Amino acid sequence: MFTLGGNLVSVVVALLVVTIAYWKWKYQYWKRRNVPYLEPRIPFGNMEKVIRGKKFFGIEFKNIYKEMKSRGWEHGGIYTFLKPTYIPLDLDYVRNIMTKDFKYFMDRDNYVNEKDPLQAHLLNLSGTRWRNMRAKLTPTFTSGKMKGMFQVMAESQEGLEQKMDEEYKKNEPINIKEILACFTTNIIGTCAFGLDCKALEDENSAFRVFGRNIFNVTKLQVLKRLFARNFPQVAKLLNLSISRKQNVDFIMNMVQDTIEYREKNNFTRNDFMQLLISMKNNKSVDVDGHEGKPLTMDELASQALVFFAAGFETSSTLMTFALYELAKHQQIQETLRNEISSVLEKHNNQISYDSIQDMKYLSQVIDETLRLHPPAAVTNRRCIEDYKLPDQDVIIEKGTTVIIPIIGIHYDEEYYPEPEKFDPERFTDENKKARHNYAFMPFGEGPRNCIGMRFGLLQSKMGLVSLLKNYKFTVNKKTREPLHYQPNHVVLAAQGEIWLDAAKIK
Numbered sequence: 238m239f240t241l242g243g244n245l246v247s248v249v250v251a252l253l254v255v256t257i258a259y260w261k262w263k264y265q266y267w268k269r270r271n272v273p274y275l276e277p278r279i280p281f282g283n284m285e286k287v288i289r290g291k292k293f294f295g296i297e298f299k300n301i302y303k304e305m306k307s308r309g310w311e312h313g314g315i316y317t318f319l320k321p322t323y324i325p326l327d328l329d330y331v332r333n334i335m336t337k338d339f340k341y342f343m344d345r346d347n348y349v350n351e352k353d354p355l356q357a358h359l360l361n362l363s364g365t366r367w368r369n370m371r372a373k374l375t376p377t378f379t380s381g382k383m384k385g386m387f388q389v390m391a392e393s394q395e396g397l398e399q400k401m402d403e404e405y406k407k408n409e410p411i412n413i414k415e416i417l418a419c420f421t422t423n424i425i426g427t428c429a430f431g432l433d434c435k436a437l438e439d440e441n442s443a444f445r446v447f448g449r450n451i452f453n454v455t456k457l458q459v460l461k462r463l464f465a466r467n468f469p470q471v472a473k474l475l476n477l478s479i480s481r482k483q484n485v486d487f488i489m490n491m492v493q494d495t496i497e498y499r500e501k502n503n504f505t506r507n508d509f510m511q512l513l514i515s516m517k518n519n520k521s522v523d524v525d526g527h528e529g530k531p532l533t534m535d536e537l538a539s540q541a542l543v544f545f546a547a548g549f550e551t552s553s554t555l556m557t558f559a560l561y562e563l564a565k566h567q568q569i570q571e572t573l574r575n576e577i578s579s580v581l582e583k584h585n586n587q588i589s590y591d592s593i594q595d596m597k598y599l600s601q602v603i604d605e606t607l608r609l610h611p612p613a614a615v616t617n618r619r620c621i622e623d624y625k626l627p628d629q630d631v632i633i634e635k636g637t638t639v640i641i642p643i644i645g646i647h648y649d650e651e652y653y654p655e656p657e658k659f660d661p662e663r664f665t666d667e668n669k670k671a672r673h674n675y676a677f678m679p680f681g682e683g684p685r686n687c688i689g690m691r692f693g694l695l696q697s698k699m700g701l702v703s704l705l706k707n708y709k710f711t712v713n714k715k716t717r718e719p720l721h722y723q724p725n726h727v728v729l730a731a732q733g734e735i736w737l738d739a740a741k742i743k
C-alpha cells in the first residue's frame with residue numbers, strides 16, 4: 238500500500254516536472270525568434286486576468302500595447318495560455334500585415350468545426366473558400382444597395398421613436414443600450430431575415446433573447462474556445478463544438494420558414510435575405526474564373542447569422558457610447574443637434590439616405606466615439622506562410638496568431654494627444670489627413686475588413702439622428718463612473734449599463 242502510494246506520488250511529481258519544463262520551453266519561443274516579449278507566467282501566459290474572467294480582453298490588450306510602446310518596441314510577443322501571439326505596434330507593420338502582405342495573413346485565427354452547421358460564415362472561413370464567399374457577398378454592401386435598403390431600415394425608426402416616447406413618459410432612468418439593441422435587432426432582423434422581430438415591442442421577444450444569448454459568453458464556452466485555439470488538432474479529433482444547439486435550431490428554422498414563404502408566394506423584397514436567396518438559386522463565378530457553386534442552405538443560414546451577430550450589437554454599442562459622450566459634453570451635443578436641424582430643414586425634415594450623408598459633424602462625433610470605445614477592441618489574423626519582416630531579421634512562422642491591437646492604437650498619445658479626452662475635432666478632414674491611415678481602424682483594414690461598415694454606420698446614424706432631434710440627454714447617476722467594461726463580453730460593454738435621462742426638445 239505504502240509503495241503503491243509512494244509510486245503514485247513519484248509519477249505525479251515526475252509529470253508535474255515534465256509539464257513545467259514543457260511550459261518553460263514553450264515560453265522561450267519569442268526569445269528564440271528574436272522578438273521582444275512580455276514575461277509570461279505559468280500556466281496562463283500573459284492572459285491570466287482574461288482567462289480567469291477578471292478583465293475584458295480588450296482592456297488587457299490596451300495595457301499590453303501601452304507597456305510595449307513605453308519600452309520603445311515596434312512589435313512584441315505574448316502568450317495566450319501556451320500559444321505564442323504576435324502584436325505589431327508600428328503602423329507600417331500593421332499596414333503590411335493587413336493590406337500590403339495580406340496573402341500571408343489572409344485567415345482569421347478562429348477554431349472552426351466543419352461539422353457545426355452554422356460555422357461556414359465569412360468571419361470564420363479561410364483561404365479560397367473565404368475569398369469566394371467574400372467576392373460573392375461584397376456587391377450586397379455597396380452604397381447603391383444601402384440606399385435601396387434604406388426604406389426597409391427606416392420602418393424600424395418609427396418603432397424607435399415610439400419606444401423612446403414610452404420610456405420618456407415613465408420618467409425613470411433609461412437603459413439606453415437595451416432600447417438601441419432592440420432597434421438594431423429589428424433592423425437587422427428585417428434586412429437579414431426578412432422578419433419583423435418585434436424586439437422594440439417586447440424586450441423578451443425570441444430574437445432579442447437569442448441576441449443576448451450570443452453575446453453573453455458562458456465560462457464553458459470560454460474554456461472550449463481557449464482549448465480549441467491552443468490544441469486545434471485535438472479539438473478536431475474530439476469533434477468539439479462551439480455552437481450552442483438551441484441557437485443553431487433557432488436560426489435554421491427561421492431561415493427555412495422565410496425561404497419557404499418567399500418561394501411559395503413569389504414574394505421578393507429589397508433586403509439581404511433576397512440577395513442570399515438569389516445566390517442559392519444561381520451559379521456564380523469564383524475568383525479564379527471557374528464556375529462557382531450556388532450557396533447551400535447551411536451556407537446561406539450561416540451568412541444571415543453572421544450579419545445578425547456582427548451587425549446588431551456593434552452598432553447599438555456605438556450609439557450607446559455616442560449618447561453617453563454627448564450627455565457628458567453638452568456643448569458638443571448642442572452643436573450636433575444644430576447640424577441635424579439645419580440639414581433636415583434642407584431635406585423637407587426627412588431623415589433620408591441623402592440627408593444623413595450631409596451631416597459632417599455627426600460623422601466626426603461617430604468617429605471619435607469609435608476611437609474611444611471601439612466595439613471590436615482587437616481583431617486577429619493567422620499567418621499562413623512563413624513571413625519575413627521587411628527590415629528585421631525576424632520570421633513570423635506559419636500558424637502564428639497575430640493580434641491587431643485596435644484599442645491600443647486608438648489610445649496612443651503619439652497619434653492622439655490627451656487620448657482619454659472626447660474631442661470630435663480630431664476627425665476634421667484636415668486632422669485626419671495629418672495622421673497615419675492605420676491610426677484609426679474601428680472596422681479593421683485591408684481586404685478582410687468589416688464588410689458591413691456602411692450598413693453599421695447608416696443604421697447608427699439613423700438611430701442617433703432620430704433620438705437627438707427629439708431629446709436632450711444627460712447622464713443619470715445610476716451609471717457607474719468612471720466606466721469599466723464587462724469582462725465576459727465579446728463586444729465592448731459598460732459594467733452596470735449606461736443610464737440616461739432625456740428631456741423633450743420643444
Ligand code: HEM
Pocket residue numbers: 359360361371543544545547548549551552555611612613615616617678679680681682683684685686687688689690692693694697
Ligand atoms: C459599428 C458597427 C460595426 C463595427 C464597429 C464592426 C467592426 C468589425 C471589425 C473590427 C471587423 C474585423 C475586421 C478585420 O479583421 O480587419 C469586422 C468584421 C466583419 N463585420 Fe463588422 N462591424 C460593424 C458592423 C457590421 C455590420 C452591420 C455587419 C453586417 C451586416 C458586419 C459584418 C461583418 C462581417 C461579416 C465581418 C467579417 C468580414 C470578413 O472576414 O471578411 N459588421 N467588423
